[in-house]
Amino acid sequence: MEYISAFIVGGLICVVAQILMDTTKLTPARILVAFVTIGAILGGFGWYDKLVEIGGAGATIPLPSFGNSLAKAAIEGVEKDGLLGAFTGGITGAAGGITAAIFFGYLMAIIFNPKTKQ
Template sequence: MTYVSAFIVGGIICVIGQILMDTTKLTPARILVIFVTSGVILGAFGIYDKLVDIGGAGATIPLPGFGNSLAKGAIKAVKEQGLLGAFTGGITGTAAGITAAIFFGYLMALIFNPKTKS
């Protein structure tokens, strides 16, 4: 049942993104920013954690989950370090994900030799 709920929650997030792409003139980059920002806002109010409890990886893997991680890291660091933690906490909380994205992106670029579109 865990896999089904993760599939449903992740699928709903993807459907929202597809609807935004099909029905608005928003660029994909703006939609990505909206997703991260919505994850930060929902995470700051504790709403996104309830979605993670329901959907598991279906909620933590997409971009709103990244925003939620940013918010959680910043909130934790502010409690520990004060105002300076607002600037450092988000990066600390998401460092593993950012590092993995850079590493695997570089690895794929080495393997598949990317080319620019003409």
């Protein structure tokens, strides 16, 4: 049952993104930013954790989860370090994901021949 709920939750997130790309003039980059922002807002209110309970990996892998991680880490940073923690907490909490994205993006650029769209 966990696999089915993960598939449904993750699939619904992807379907929403695909509908936005097909029916609006939003670019994929703007949709990415919107999903991270929505995840941060839902995480800030504690609502994204409920989605993770239902969807498991289907909710922890897509982009809104990154926003949720940033929000949770920023909240913890504020509790620990005060106002300065609002700025440092999010980066500290998401450092692993940011580092992996940079590393694997660089690795793929070395392996493959990236070209700009024309």
